[in-house]
Amino acid sequence: MIKVAPSILSADFGKMAEAVGNVERWGADIVHCDVMDGVYVPNITFGMPMIKSLRKYTDMPLDVHLMITRPEKYVGQFCDAGADWVTFHPEASEDVRGALNEIKSKGVKCGLVVNADQPFEIVEPYLDSIDMLLIMTVQAGFGGQSFKHDCLEKVRAGYKAKIENGYGYEIEIDGGVSPENIELCKEAGATIVVAGSSVFKAQDPASAVKAMQI
Numbered sequence: 700m701i702k703v704a705p706s707i708l709s710a711d712f713g714k715m716a717e718a719v720g721n722v723e724r725w726g727a728d729i730v731h732c733d734v735m736d737g738v739y740v741p742n743i744t745f746g747m748p749m750i751k752s753l754r755k756y757t758d759m760p761l762d763v764h765l766m767i768t769r770p771e772k773y774v775g776q777f778c779d780a781g782a783d784w785v786t787f788h789p790e791a792s793e794d795v796r797g798a799l800n801e802i803k804s805k806g807v808k809c810g811l812v813v814n815a816d817q818p819f820e821i822v823e824p825y826l827d828s829i830d831m832l833l834i835m836t837v838q839a840g841f842g843g844q845s846f847k848h849d850c851l852e853k854v855r856a857g858y859k860a861k862i863e864n865g866y867g868y869e870i871e872i873d874g875g876v877s878p879e880n881i882e883l884c885k886e887a888g889a890t891i892v893v894a895g896s897s898v899f900k901a902q903d904p905a906s907a908v909k910a911m912q913i
Contacts, residue, residue: 701881702891703911704729704762704871705904707753708744709843709895715749718899719757725905726912729760731873731893734777736767739791740840747773747780754781762831762893764812764873766839767791771798778805786810786833786871789821799828810868814839819853823860829868831891832857837874843896846875851887858888878910885913 705727710718722730732750737743750763760783767773770787771794777785778801785802789795789811802809810831811822815838822832834854837844857870872884873893884892892911901907 700912701885701889702728703898703908704731704891704893705898705908706731706733706873706893706895708733709899712745715753716756719753719759721904723757723759725898725908727759727898727908728912729762729891730757731895732761732763732782734763734765734767735840738768739788740766742840747776750777750780750782760784762786762871762891764833764893769793771795771801774798774802775805778802778807782807784808784810784831786812786831788812788814788817788839789825790814790817795825796828799825810871812839813853813857815847815850815874819856822857826857826860826866826868827864831869831871832861833871833873834889835874836872836876844875846877846880848883850874851883854884854887854889861888876911878907881911881913 735742735744762784763782765787799809808830812833815835836850869890871891872889876892877897
C-alpha cells in the first residue's frame with residue numbers, strides 16, 4: 700500500500716500543532732515538512748525550530764525535505780530537532796556523501812531528491828547509500844503546481860535500479876499528487892506520495908488520504 704505524507708506547507712502556519720494532529724486524525728502515514736531557504740528556491744518557509752516544535756505534538760514520522768544550499772552544514776541539526784527522514788538536493792551540496800553519512804550517524808534515514816529540472820543520473824552514484832529516493836513531479840519551491848507526467852520516467856528509472864540491484868530505498872513522489880493520478884504513481888514504482896493541496900484543501904481530507912492509500 701502507498702503511504703501518504705501530507706505536506707504541512709499547505710497548512711495554516713499559525714496552527715501547525717493542530718495541522719499535525721489533523722494529519723494523524725485523517726489517517727495519513729507521515730508528516731512531510733518542506734524547508735526552503737530563499738536561496739536554492741525563491742521561497743522561505745521554516746527551519747530547525749519548527750521541526751523541534753512539531754516533534755512535541757506528534758509521534759508520526761517527520762519527513763524533512765531540505766530545499767536549501769549546502770545542506771551538509773545543517774543536516775545534523777535537523778536530525779537533532781526530531782526528523783525521521785532527511786532528504787536534500789545533491790546539486791545544492793558540496794559534499795553529498797558527507798551529508799548522507801552525517802544523517803546516518805544520527806540514526807536518521809537519509810535520502811536524495813531529483814528536482815523536475817534535473818536528470819536522474821544526478822543521484823545514481825548514491826543509490827546504494829540512501830533510504831529514500833524523492834522524485835519531484837513539479838519544480839521545487841512552490842505548492843499547488845500541476846503534476847508533470849514526464850517526471851514519472853525518473854520514478855521508473857529509480858524503481859528499475861532498485862529492483863536490479865536489490866536496493867531497499869523508498870520511492871517518494873512529490874508535486875501535484877492527487878487521487879486522480881495516484882494509480883500512475885503506483886504503477887511507476889512509488890511507495891510514498893506527498894500530497895499538499897489535494898489533502899488540505901479537500902472537502903473531506905480523510906477521504907482524500909484514503910483514496911491514495913492503494
